[in-house]
Amino acid sequence: MNILITGGTGLLGQRLVNYLLSKGMSPRLLSRREDLNATVPQFEWDIKNKKVDLNSLENVEVIIHLAGANVAEGRWTKRRKKEILESRIDSTQLLYDTIAKLEHKPTTLICASATGFYGLQNFDHTSSEDEKPGLDFLAQVCEQWEAEADRFKDLGLRIVKLRTGVVLDGSGGALQKMAQPIKYLIGAPLGSGKQYVPWIHWKDWCGAVDHLVKERALSGAFNLVAPQAVTNAQLTRLIAETIRKPLLLPNVPAFVLQLILGEMSSIVLRGHKVSSEKLEESGYRFEYKSASRALFELISQD
Template sequence: MTILITGGTGLVASHLTALLASKGHTVRLLSRTRFQHLSAEVFEWDIKKGYIETGAFDDVEVVFHLAGAGVADKKWSANRKKVIYDSRIQSTRLLHQKMADLTQKPKAFICASAIGYYGYRDFDHWSTEEDTTGTDFLAEVTLDWEKEADKIADLGMRLVKPRIGMVLSDRGGALQKMAQPVRMLVGAPLGSGRQICNWIHVDDLVHMMEHFMLDPKTSGAYNAVGPNPITNAHLTEVIAKAMRRPLWLPNVPAFVLKWILGEMSIIVLEGHHVSNQKVLDSGFSFKYQQADQAVEDILSIG
């Protein structure tokens, strides 16, 4: 099968590329700059100029759209928020425009979204795919992102929208940022520590993506989160245990995080339960059932 992946140098896409190439698929990446890749062919694109290199879509059966500026990479200035928004909406719009002109269109379009779609609710609330969207910045971004993806479904392609939670990986992301202060013996829960972390091991996530690709019955939104979400305080303890480090500091006060991070502090201070029942009902099985099992796999020092 020939597969096209956007955001090919990102955390999830790099793992997905490795998995699909190992299964014998032909993988192509869309990148802003050309580079040599051991297991994929790289095609250039320029979202602002509306350009995608000729041949990128030839014989492509599935497109994974994973491109988008990192939400937690920088403080949310007005300009950074525009970059986060435009990188998702404009890229999806460009893909729609180019695929609308194809005589032979891909069979499936799998477009990343995020559990930020639901906004921030009471910690005890469980969101399902039928929940309404939130009203904050990230909810606005994901809602508009999914609306652009829905237009691609109108072209006759099967559309899957995995709403991704906190991805646990050894190549960066939230887990590595949380592990760094623990490694330096200054780790502590954030805010109240009661906020819920809807985690997923990156290996489970990319196998889930493969599941969506191969199962023609899957369509629409799916909460791409692992089983048994845990609190921020519990996750911090799990990280410290896996790294054989003590936790002795009190919680980092919410007002300090708001002062340092500004509006972006909502990412670490808020969080409610998100259900993955729809994914389970689709026939997908998780390798990592508990957060401590996933964290130990990634961070254990032996």
């Protein structure tokens, strides 16, 4: 199966590329940087100037759209927020306009989104896929991004939206940011520590995407989160236990994080439970249901 991945050079994209290759599929990338000689060819697109190398779409059955400016890099200034939103909306519109002109269209669009779609809820609230979007910045980004993805239905494509939680990966992302201070004995839970972290092991993330690619009757939004909910304090403690370091410091007060990170502090200070039921009922079997098992595997690979 030919699969085109946008944003495939990123943390999740690279994991997914290797996963799909190991399953005998043929991924190729659509990137801001061309490299046609790479083992997995990287075709170029220029989102601003609305240009796409059409060779990238030849015989492609599935598009997995992950591209977008990283939400956890840099303070959320007005300019950065514009980039976070526009990189997702403009790229999805460019894909739409390009595919609309194709005689042989792909059958499926799998588009990234995030559990941030549900917004800032009470810690004990559990979100499932039929819930309305929240009102904060990230929720609005997800809502608009998903709305752009939904337009592909007009072109006859099957649409799947990946409401991904925090992907745990030993080689980068949130886990590295949490584990690093713990290694140097300056780690601590953030804020009250009672906020939930809707997490998923990267292998389950890839497995779930593969499942959603193959099960052609499935469509709509799916939460990509593990079944076991853990709070920030529980996750911090589990990481410390797994790397055998003590937690010596009290919780980092919320106001300190708000001062350092500004509005972006909501990513780490807020969080509630997110249901994995729909994904499980669709037939996906998690390899890592518990955070302790996931962390043991991820950190022992380090």
